[in-house]
Amino acid sequence: MNRAVITFSFIKPIGRSIFFFLWVLPIAMILFSCSSNERAEITDNYVELHIDNSSISDTLDISSIVDSVELLKLANVPNKQIGYIGQLYALEDAYVVVDPISTKRINAYKSNGDYLKTIMENGVSDSNALNITDCYVNERKEVIVYDYAQMKLTIFDSDLKRKKDIKGGNLFHYNHIASIPGSDNFVGYASYNNSNAYLQTGRRSPSSLDLLSDTLSLVRKYLRYSKKFENIAAITFDKSFFAFRDSLRFFRAYDPYVYSINKSEVERRYKIIYSKGNFPSDFLESVIRPHLSNVKINGHKMSSLKSIYLYCNGYTSQKNWLESDSLIYLSSISFKEQGTVGFGSLVVKGKGTAGTLVARNFVDAKKFKVSFPEFSEYDSKSNQFIAFCTGNELKRRLYNDSPLRKKMDIIDDCFYLVKVRLHVKDSH
Amino acid sequence: MTYLSFFGVIFFLSWLLITAKKLDTQRRQNVSLNDSIRYVNGANRYYLDLMEFKMKYSNSLVNKDEIKAYDISRDTAKSIPINIHSLITRSRQSLFLRYTEIGCNECSSLTIKKLKQLSQDHPELPIYVLTDFTNYDAYLQWRKLAEVNFPVFYVKKGEITFDEGCNEYSYLFLTDNREIAYDFFIPNSQMSGLLDYYLNNIYKQPAEHGFKN
Numbered sequence: 001m002n003r004a005v006i007t008f009s010f011i012k013p014i015g016r017s018i019f020f021f022l023w024v025l026p027i028a029m030i031l032f033s034c035s036s037n038e039r040a041e042i043t044d045n046y047v048e049l050h051i052d053n054s055s056i057s058d059t060l061d062i063s064s065i066v067d068s069v070e071l072l073k074l075a076n077v078p079n080k081q082i083g084y085i086g087q088l089y090a091l092e093d094a095y096v097v098v099d100p101i102s103t104k105r106i107n108a109y110k111s112n113g114d115y116l117k118t119i120m121e122n123g124v125s126d127s128n129a130l131n132i133t134d135c136y137v138n139e140r141k142e143v144i145v146y147d148y149a150q151m152k153l154t155i156f157d158s159d160l161k162r163k164k165d166i167k168g169g170n171l172f173h174y175n176h177i178a179s180i181p182g183s184d185n186f187v188g189y190a191s192y193n194n195s196n197a198y199l200q201t202g203r204r205s206p207s208s209l210d211l212l213s214d215t216l217s218l219v220r221k222y223l224r225y226s227k228k229f230e231n232i233a234a235i236t237f238d239k240s241f242f243a244f245r246d247s248l249r250f251f252r253a254y255d256p257y258v259y260s261i262n263k264s265e266v267e268r269r270y271k272i273i274y275s276k277g278n279f280p281s282d283f284l285e286s287v288i289r290p291h292l293s294n295v296k297i298n299g300h301k302m303s304s305l306k307s308i309y310l311y312c313n314g315y316t317s318q319k320n321w322l323e324s325d326s327l328i329y330l331s332s333i334s335f336k337e338q339g340t341v342g343f344g345s346l347v348v349k350g351k352g353t354a355g356t357l358v359a360r361n362f363v364d365a366k367k368f369k370v371s372f373p374e375f376s377e378y379d380s381k382s383n384q385f386i387a388f389c390t391g392n393e394l395k396r397r398l399y400n401d402s403p404l405r406k407k408m409d410i411i412d413d414c415f416y417l418v419k420v421r422l423h424v425k426d427s428h
Numbered sequence: 429m430t431y432l433s434f435f436g437v438i439f440f441l442s443w444l445l446i447t448a449k450k451l452d453t454q455r456r457q458n459v460s461l462n463d464s465i466r467y468v469n470g471a472n473r474y475y476l477d478l479m480e481f482k483m484k485y486s487n488s489l490v491n492k493d494e495i496k497a498y499d500i501s502r503d504t505a506k507s508i509p510i511n512i513h514s515l516i517t518r519s520r521q522s523l524f525l526r527y528t529e530i531g532c533n534e535c536s537s538l539t540i541k542k543l544k545q546l547s548q549d550h551p552e553l554p555i556y557v558l559t560d561f562t563n564y565d566a567y568l569q570w571r572k573l574a575e576v577n578f579p580v581f582y583v584k585k586g587e588i589t590f591d592e593g594c595n596e597y598s599y600l601f602l603t604d605n606r607e608i609a610y611d612f613f614i615p616n617s618q619m620s621g622l623l624d625y626y627l628n629n630i631y632k633q634p635a636e637h638g639f640k641n
Contacts, residue, residue, distance in 0.1 A: 083569040390565045413568040
């Protein structure tokens with residue numbers, strides 16, 4: 001024993017070198033590579049989108065680019081109703097509707113609006129779901145349901161048959177998870193108030209965007225932020241991902257960028273520049289840091305959320321992003337006192353600012369005579385932008401002499417889809 | 429010597445791996461321990477809020493100022509307000525659910541469900557729901573899902589004094605026909621047994637407020 005200690009204390013210089021190169025250096029390299037592998041940079045390859053929101057008109061007639069408008073009533077079925085639509089997805093012959101608030105239920109409806117099935121819901125034995133608040137439909141039209149309480153994804157094929165479950169080893173909490181097109185990997189978005197730094201104990205800085213493997217283990221972290229901003233009462237939206245061709249678009253509140261994620265990289269693809277109230281790129285440092293103690297979530301008190309609205313007063317943020325080959329539909333919110341005011345923008349690709357339409361409500365005042373609700377989904381198969389609203393709202397949105405009124409009875413508490421096909425000439 | 433140093437390194441690496449494994453196990457235990465502590469802290473905070481709320485408002489006069497209530501039980505009767513006084517004085521004792529639009533959805537859904545059962549068991553007890561919905565569509569969806577069959581009135585948020593102390597949660601209270609409010613309760617779906625206890629004991633009040641079964 002003594003001899004061994006002595007040996008360790010008086011290793012000859014050459015022995016020390018061998019010791020260093022054989023053991024210490026590889027260990028250091030392994031540790032360094034693990035650390036750097038988790039951290040990755042986002043490349044800049046963005047196009048600026050200028051949105052003039054200095055004076056927004058309440059309505060804007062876009063009848064010249066409206067080809068068709070269809071209404072679809074989503075059937076109410078006893079005990080399987082929905083009370084809120086957070087996400088809407090168009091499949092080949094069905095629509096998937098996610099209610100993450102009222103019923104925590106995900107329903108599928110046939111293309112004629114009839115109830116097809118409840119894909120998943122909390123507290124039902126065959127669902128095995130604890131808390132489902134998010135869903136995503138990938139480019140293969142597979143439905144991916146995320147149960148954040150179990151860090152579990154349940155994947156249904158395009159016929160809505162249960163295909164497989166993937167359960168992550170770590171209980172990270174994300175707001176939304178999507179799959180990366182052409183890959184078996186996933187990507188998760190977590191806002192600042194999801195305690196992910198706490199769940200990722202031992203990791204130095206929390207992140208808002210994580211690349212996850214096919215088994216939901218953490219591969220790479222993007223959009224890292226200082227731990228001091230964790231648990232601020234930032235708002236999040238119902239959706240953060242949109243599949244466009246072989247890329248996945250990612251967007252979030254307070255951030256002027258729209259990101260593009262594919263198999264090999266994450267890049268900033270668009271930068272939205274509002275003429276009024278543009279959020280700075282360093283939102284956390286410049287807007288939040290001076291008021292940090294006021295905006296941290298404190299128990300169940302609402303004061304932190306009220307503070308966020310106060311300090312964001314006058315700023316404008318993107319809310320939802322839809323994209324076709326020729327058009328971008330961007331919905332935005334402007335923070336005003338203790339609330340927000342929404343507006344929409346239609347951007348014709350390749351036409352710059354000249355091709356951008358901005359209004360609180362887009363209307364067709366000539367043929368279909370309807371004021372469109374905010375678009376929520378783009379169906380690439382039918383080339384339709386799809387909005388939803390309740391019957392009560394639809395009655396208000398349809399002009400008295402709208403031909404659509406005659407097509408169906410409108411019931412106040414039912415949900416309706418408004419499917420609009422738009423055309424743009426000479427878009428490129 | 430080289431032989432010994434080799435074993436020394438092996439020993440060191442083994443120790444390193446075992447320590448890392450131990451730390452990881454400890455971290456996992458801490459995560460679940462933290463969850464338990466969070467739950468207990470949440471429960472304590474709930475009891476404290478409940479006690480403060482109850483002590484602050486019990487035996488208060490409901491209708492110090494005139495409270496306008498709009499009957500929205502039927503879609504067509506939204507515009508003519510009544511004074512809440514007329515509801516309270518109709519019966520010796522009434523149960524009110526003040527439903528706040530924001531707050532815990534599960535808590536209020538569970539409460540509605542339990543109130544329906546209470547109403548079936550004791551039809552003599554009038555139950556009223558006072559909502560503060562600012563969005564009529566949201567109200568329609570709530571009514572559709574909860575299948576509410578009690579009289580529902582719209583009372584503007586903040587118009588009832590007790591709204592200040594409820595931290596945006598829905599709450600229950602009883603009134604007698606002298607317009608005295610008492611026995612306040614904030615339902616919490618995570619502690620549904622407490623709601624059962626509250627509703628079961630409505631009928632065990634002292635004679636002054638007591639409801640005869």
